[in-house]
Amino acid sequence: xxxxxxxxxxxxxxxxxxxxxxxxxxxxxxxxxxxxxxxxxxxxxxxxxxxxxxxxxxxxxxxxxxxxxxxxxxxxxxxxxxxxxxxxxxxxxxxxxxxxxxxxxxxxxxxxxxxxxxxxxxxxxxxxxxxxxxxxxxxxxxxxxxxxxxxxxxxxxxxxxxxxxxxxxxxxxxxxxxxxxxxxxxxxxxxxxxxxxxxxxxxxxxxxxxxxxxxxxxxxxxxxxxxxxxxxxxxxxxxxxxxxxxxxxxxxxxxxxxxxxxxxxxxxxxxxxxxxxxxxxxxxxxxxx
Amino acid sequence: xxxxxxxxxxxxxxxxxxxxxxxxxxxxxxxxxxxxxxxxxxxxxxxxxxxxxxxxxxxxxxxxxxxxxxxxxxxxxxxxxxxxxxxxxxxxxxxxxxxxxxxxxxxxxxxxxxxxxxxxxxxxxxxxxxxxxxxxxxxxxxxxxxxxxxxxxxxxxxxxxxxxxxxxxxxxxxxxxxxxxxxxxxxxxxxxxxxxxxxxxxxxxxxxxxxxxxxxxxxxxxxxxxxxxxxxxxxxxxxxxxxxxxxxxxxxxxxxxxxxxxxxxxxxxxxxxxxxxxxxxxxxxxxxxxxxxxxxxxxxxxxxxxxxxxxxxxxxxxxxxxxxxxxxxxxxxxxxxxxxxxxxxxxxxxxxxxxxxxxxxxxxxxxxxxxxxxxxxxxxxxxxxxxxxxxxxxxxxxxxxxxxxxxxxxxxxx
Numbered sequence: 001x002x003x004x005x006x007x008x009x010x011x012x013x014x015x016x017x018x019x020x021x022x023x024x025x026x027x028x029x030x031x032x033x034x035x036x037x038x039x040x041x042x043x044x045x046x047x048x049x050x051x052x053x054x055x056x057x058x059x060x061x062x063x064x065x066x067x068x069x070x071x072x073x074x075x076x077x078x079x080x081x082x083x084x085x086x087x088x089x090x091x092x093x094x095x096x097x098x099x100x101x102x103x104x105x106x107x108x109x110x111x112x113x114x115x116x117x118x119x120x121x122x123x124x125x126x127x128x129x130x131x132x133x134x135x136x137x138x139x140x141x142x143x144x145x146x147x148x149x150x151x152x153x154x155x156x157x158x159x160x161x162x163x164x165x166x167x168x169x170x171x172x173x174x175x176x177x178x179x180x181x182x183x184x185x186x187x188x189x190x191x192x193x194x195x196x197x198x199x200x201x202x203x204x205x206x207x208x209x210x211x212x213x214x215x216x217x218x219x220x221x222x223x224x225x226x227x228x229x230x231x232x233x234x235x236x237x238x239x240x241x242x243x244x245x246x247x248x249x250x251x252x253x254x255x256x257x258x259x260x261x262x263x264x265x266x267x268x269x270x271x272x273x274x275x276x277x278x279x280x281x282x283x284x285x286x287x288x289x
Numbered sequence: 290x291x292x293x294x295x296x297x298x299x300x301x302x303x304x305x306x307x308x309x310x311x312x313x314x315x316x317x318x319x320x321x322x323x324x325x326x327x328x329x330x331x332x333x334x335x336x337x338x339x340x341x342x343x344x345x346x347x348x349x350x351x352x353x354x355x356x357x358x359x360x361x362x363x364x365x366x367x368x369x370x371x372x373x374x375x376x377x378x379x380x381x382x383x384x385x386x387x388x389x390x391x392x393x394x395x396x397x398x399x400x401x402x403x404x405x406x407x408x409x410x411x412x413x414x415x416x417x418x419x420x421x422x423x424x425x426x427x428x429x430x431x432x433x434x435x436x437x438x439x440x441x442x443x444x445x446x447x448x449x450x451x452x453x454x455x456x457x458x459x460x461x462x463x464x465x466x467x468x469x470x471x472x473x474x475x476x477x478x479x480x481x482x483x484x485x486x487x488x489x490x491x492x493x494x495x496x497x498x499x500x501x502x503x504x505x506x507x508x509x510x511x512x513x514x515x516x517x518x519x520x521x522x523x524x525x526x527x528x529x530x531x532x533x534x535x536x537x538x539x540x541x542x543x544x545x546x547x548x549x550x551x552x553x554x555x556x557x558x559x560x561x562x563x564x565x566x567x568x569x570x571x572x573x574x575x576x577x578x579x580x581x582x583x584x585x586x587x588x589x590x591x592x593x594x595x596x597x598x599x600x601x602x603x604x605x606x607x608x609x610x611x612x613x614x615x616x617x618x619x620x621x622x623x624x625x626x627x628x629x630x631x632x633x634x635x636x637x638x639x640x641x642x643x644x645x646x647x648x649x650x651x652x653x654x655x656x657x658x659x660x661x662x663x664x665x666x667x668x669x670x671x672x673x674x675x676x677x678x679x680x681x682x683x684x685x686x687x688x689x690x691x692x693x694x695x696x697x698x699x700x701x702x703x
Contacts, residue, residue: 004514011506105338115343116530118561121538128540135510137538209538210503211530211559215339219503254496254507259470261507262499 003133008251014140016247017147018206022220023227023239024151025198031234032171032191035085038097039077041221042104043196046070047203048212049112052119060122067200074196078189086188101217108214116213143205150201155236167191171234226265230272232282241280242272328369329623331356331613332388334381334399334409335606337374340501340527343555344401344602345375348423351599351606352398354591355614363617381405385412385420394418395623398609401602402525403427403473410439417703419628421613423605426551427472428480428696431652435698438625440632440646442572442609442653444679446476448689449550449570450484452659452679456568458488460546461518467508467532468523470497477523477550493517498524505532509539522549530559537564554600554672562666570679573604574658577675581639598670608653612637612646626703642683647690650698654690656680 022044029037050066081100085093120126121139128137158164170177170187178184202220210216227246231238246265253264260267272280333352336345349372356368371392373384381400388394389412396419400406406425413420414436422430422441426449431441457464464485468474474497485492494515496508512520524532529552536542547567554575557565573580575588575598587607591599599607616631617623633651637644644655660673680686690696 004510007510008507011510015504015506114337114346115555116527116559118559118563120534120561120563126538135513135539137540139538140506209535211527211534213342213527213530213559215342215501215527216503218339219501251507255511258508258511259497259499262502 004255005252007133007135008255009248010134010136012248012251013244014136014144014247015251016244017144018202018209019223019227019246020240020243021147021150021202021205022199022224023231023243024154024236025195025202026224027228027231027234027236027239028198029192029195030228031236032167033082033086033188034090034171035082035093035192036090036097037195038094038221039100039104040097040195040199040224041217041219042101042108043070043074043199044203044206044220045108045214045217046073046104047200048119048207048216049108049117049203050200051204051207052117052212055119063204066204067197070200070203071193071197075189075193077196078192082192083185083188101221105214105217108217112214114214116211119207119212121208139208143209146201146205150198151240154198158236223265226269228279230269230279232279235279235281235283238279238281326366328367329363329617330369330371330392330394331610332385332392332394332397332399333370333372334375334384334388334397334405335372336376336401336526337372339376341375341401341525342527343559344424344526344553344600347553347555347600347602348399348401348606350591350595351603351608352423352610354587354594354599354603355607355610358587358590358611359614363614364621364623368614375399375401375405378402378404378408382408382412385409386416389416389418395625396420396613396617396628398423398606398613400425402471403430403476404471406430406441407434407472410434410436413438417625419613419625419632421609421632423609424551424602425473427476429472429476431650431696431698433697435650435700437651437700437703438629440609440612440651440653442605442612443551444570444572444655444657445652445690446473446550447480447691448679449657450477450480451689452570452657452677453548453550453568454481454484454488456659456676457485457519457521457548458490460548462490463493463516463518464490465493465512465515465517465520466495466523467512467520468495468497469500469525469528471500473525473551474498474523477521481521498528500525500528502528503531505535506539508532509535509541512545513539513541517545520545520547522547523551524549525551526553526556527559529556533557533566534560534564537566542566553602554670555602557662557672558600558670562672565662565666565672568659568661568676569673570657570659571601572657573601574660574673574675575599575601575604576671576673577658579640579675579678583639608637608644612653629703642686649693649700650696651700652690652696654686656686656689 026040047070050069051063054062125139125142227243231242249264249268254261335348336342375381398421400409400422401424403425406422420439424443426443426446428445468477550570552569612635616635620627620631633648656678658675659677661676666672680689
């Protein structure tokens with residue numbers, strides 16, 4: 001019994017890392033721009049499709065450009081639409097980004113059709129690793145490594161680079177940042193692009209795991225929202241801890257009560273919010289209160 | 290002055306618009322009196338989003354093909370198809386009501402999920418509008434829950450399970466179930482348990498999976514731990530695609546055989562040859578040499594139009610719509626009761642024995658195909674070898690679908 005539990009926990013952690021990656025982008029967009037981006041799942045799907053397309057055209061190495069492409073799409077969307085939502089009431093950004101999510105999904109259907117696209121892990125990463133009770137595929141290990149590296153790079157960028165400092169300052173006091181002579185609109189465009197690129201990285205990694213299809217957007221957005229709510233809105237650390245926790249909770253529910261697996265993360269969120277209404281690491285944000 | 294001018298122009302424009310509306314109203318009411326060229330409206334309810342979107346797309350294409358083959362006309366009037374979504378049972382039911390109330394359709398073809406179908410058929414009975422289900426295999430639909438206005442083309446779960454059981458028994462004695470947590474999945478488990486006893490097999494595990502699950506790795510770890518000889522599944526659409534993809538990723542593809550019923554070609558086209566494996570029951574296969582000439586023409590027409598062969602869902606949508614159109618012609622009327630009576634008498638004689646809706650439970654009586662994924666898939670679309678039919682003679686087919694007592698359908702008057 002202990003063996004299968006251990007193996008389920010590890011499996012849940014790997015799954016959790018993908019949730020973290022999806023949620024972190026969502027959390028950044030919210031924390032720095034104040035936008036609840038319902039279209040985040042659509043950018044995730046777009047990432048998977050971009051990867052599929054690049055793979056078809058140029059082979060595996062080209063797949064790394066998918067997040068960049070999606071990031072650029074995100075920046076264009078910011079300039080055309082999202083920019084108008086800053087400082088407006090949150091409901092407006094919810095409605096607009098929800099519409100955007102539907103639009104992107106519809107465009108995916110138009111360009112690629114509503115059926116799924118076959119997209120398997122690269123041959124080099126096929127196969128499984130068995131170590132004692134642990135049973136994991138090479139591809140999932142690669143996902144784990146890629147996610148950890150991405151999150152570490154993001155954390156270093158936000159904490160230790162001048163750009164990261166501008167972003168964090170801009171999220172707290174945009175007026176002051178503007179007065180210091182920094183071109184804030186351009187910074188905000190970049191932030192939204194970064195959020196979309198992060199969603200796309202998750203999409204690229206999830207493509208070979210889950211079927212690449214228009215509905216993968218919906219599969220990604222709900223766990224991401226749950227993770228952000230549990231972790232605390234706008235908290236990088238919160239999203240990481242909550243994402244891993246949701247992965248493990250889901251895996252263990254599957255072990256003991258499989259038909260409740262989909263509901264388990266919501267029950268978990270309910271519990272956490274009951275005890276800590278602002279989420280695990282949610283801070284008090286004057287802007288949103 | 291300028292403003293006054295603009296005002297008068299505006300009011301004259303308004304009165305002109307009123308006049309136009311009046312004329313238009315008169316014209317349409319004349320049309321209604323004439324009735325000769327008013328379109329016959331038929332509703333379709335197929336998934337446009339979610340895990341069954343590719344099933345819905347092919348169902349719709351098949352139904353549209355039947356309309357096209359009929360020259361877009363029935364009773365000499367043009368046919369107007371109205372396609373609404375089937376995302377979940379609740380919305381499917383609302384859409385059924387909407388088609389009847391707002392679009393005034395005379396019949397509905399649609400409903401792929403058993404859960405949606407059960408919700409939609411209650412509306413059909415209440416509103417007295419014929420409903421033909423091209424999918425939805427749960428037995429209660431034409432069993433205890435049957436009604437006079439609902440017809441179903443796909444073989445029931447017990448019929449399909451009985452077809453696959455000989456293969457299960459060849460594969461081993463320890464069985465693991467992975468089924469979706471709604472009517473269809475529950476029917477698979479219920480029907481199989483009795484049959485497992487007959488073949489001397491035992492159940493070593495059973496997981497009910499929520500619909501729309503993306504990651505199955507935790508379920509696969511459980512199955513691996515239980516060491517079954519064979520897995521009986523029931524996942525639908527993208528859920529099956531995702532499962533098989535991860536089944537292959539976790540190296541289980543060649544270790545434990547997988548069998549399932551009521552699958553569709555798109556479930557496999559979605560993931561490609563590398564991840565496809567297993568033995569399945571499905572309503573129909575485009576590349577089966579035993580297909581009738583009409584079916585072969587359907588394959589040719591479909592392939593010509595869409596650049597790929599029809600999946601079995603396309604066939605199901607096609608035959609459901611075809612039976613409806615032919616019955617409307619037969620009834621010489623768009624009156625729902627007349628259509629139901631004609632559907633009950635509809636006979637489609639094309640192969641060696643006729644296909645028809647059984648009068649007392651409205652189940653389409655025709656065998657399904659049992660297929661295995663090819664060892665070497667070389668064609669972009671041709672993934673399967675047909676192993677056998679679930680039944681091969683007329684008498685055997687009638688017997689497979691059960692007797693009145695076994696089915697338990699008690700239908701009321703029209």
